[in-house]
Amino acid sequence: MALMAAGTLLLFINSAMAAYNVVDFGAKPDGRTDSAKPFLAAWSKACGANKPATVVVPTGQFFVSQALFQGPCNNNNLRMFVQGTVLADSGYSSGVSQWITFKYVQGLSVYGGALDGRGNSLWACKAAGRSCPTGSTAVTISQSKNVLFSGVKILNSENFQMAILFSQGIKVEGATITAPGDSPNTDGIHLHRSTGVSITGSTIGTGDDCISFGDGVANAWIENINCGPGHGISIGSLGNSAGEAGVQNVTVSSVVFTGTQNGFRIKTWATPYVGFVRDIIFQHATMNNVQNPIVIDQEYCPGDSSCPNQSSGVKISGVIFNDVHGTSATPLAVNLDCSSSNPCQGIQLTDIQLTYNGQLAQSLCKNAKGKSSGIANPPSCL
Numbered sequence: 001m002a003l004m005a006a007g008t009l010l011l012f013i014n015s016a017m018a019a020y021n022v023v024d025f026g027a028k029p030d031g032r033t034d035s036a037k038p039f040l041a042a043w044s045k046a047c048g049a050n051k052p053a054t055v056v057v058p059t060g061q062f063f064v065s066q067a068l069f070q071g072p073c074n075n076n077n078l079r080m081f082v083q084g085t086v087l088a089d090s091g092y093s094s095g096v097s098q099w100i101t102f103k104y105v106q107g108l109s110v111y112g113g114a115l116d117g118r119g120n121s122l123w124a125c126k127a128a129g130r131s132c133p134t135g136s137t138a139v140t141i142s143q144s145k146n147v148l149f150s151g152v153k154i155l156n157s158e159n160f161q162m163a164i165l166f167s168q169g170i171k172v173e174g175a176t177i178t179a180p181g182d183s184p185n186t187d188g189i190h191l192h193r194s195t196g197v198s199i200t201g202s203t204i205g206t207g208d209d210c211i212s213f214g215d216g217v218a219n220a221w222i223e224n225i226n227c228g229p230g231h232g233i234s235i236g237s238l239g240n241s242a243g244e245a246g247v248q249n250v251t252v253s254s255v256v257f258t259g260t261q262n263g264f265r266i267k268t269w270a271t272p273y274v275g276f277v278r279d280i281i282f283q284h285a286t287m288n289n290v291q292n293p294i295v296i297d298q299e300y301c302p303g304d305s306s307c308p309n310q311s312s313g314v315k316i317s318g319v320i321f322n323d324v325h326g327t328s329a330t331p332l333a334v335n336l337d338c339s340s341s342n343p344c345q346g347i348q349l350t351d352i353q354l355t356y357n358g359q360l361a362q363s364l365c366k367n368a369k370g371k372s373s374g375i376a377n378p379p380s381c382l
Helices: 036-048 120-127
Strands: 018-021 030-034 053-057 061-063 067-070 078-082 085-087 098-103 106-111 114-116 137-142 145-150 153-155 162-165 168-173 176-178 189-192 198-205 211-213 218-227 233-238 247-258 262-269 274-290 292-300 313-328 332-337 344-356 362-366 368-377
Touching (some): 247 262, 262 274, 274 292
Parallel strands (some): 053 078, 085 114, 106 145, 114 153, 137 162, 145 168, 168 198, 211 233, 218 247, 313 344
């Protein structure tokens, strides 16, 4: 849902719903005055209301240094209607890992607006090779349930654009998430230890993964995504520490990848820590000049310093690649490099049509077991 007219706002705020405008609490739409306290004051009123309530951010630019919107609240029908732009600090500070955070909330819907993380100064620090902080995530949803983000624009976060952590029933629809292609570690949406997440009808282009899955993600639905620039849609990296939960029951469907480093990717460290990835469906994708359209990499070990001559303990099984077509930017369009100690099981390649430079592309399988059906271009290595 994009920016709405005032008449449309009436659909969200009626006589049965309390409404709290951040300007009434002292927020200044000048892009300079820190409006964190007024934003939190409006939230406190809405969260404490015993009936459905809305926080309204009108047109204008609002500088918010940092804000934690925290529950539990007295009602499970909270709405935040954003017409303006919320700005982060144009500089950066060390030790701040989250900018806008929603924690312990249930039944929240956030509509419209833009959140600008203004990460340029931190990226410049990193590019110069100086000692720099990790940076903050623009929007974090943590330990929450039944949260909707609709029509929101998130841009230029220092680190991840959005993170969904330890939560259930989170929906992101119609989002536009952008950061420069050379900005470091700026994943579009990162999921971790969460279930029942859906991301639909969104455009994501960043300097890292468009969507990334950490451990403990289950029952996720991703559909109708435009991805690029970036590193594609990735499960992992997994297996870098003990005690990680598995990833299961994930469907990624109807994605257009344009100029990305990867398309569909599963990535695990070449270390013996155990884990699993199972029951994954990657389907109905268009690859436009993608370097690695289909890739399973179980030998991930940056710098080759911590895991030489080791094998991944993460077990990958039941992964379907269906109806993937388009162009690869490299000759190797399908690369299934699985663990020697835990070979991939139940891999399916169905109706794969990928070419390189107008010619036949290549596929490579290592420790991968499964089957191929339908169109096989490049010829299947299974």
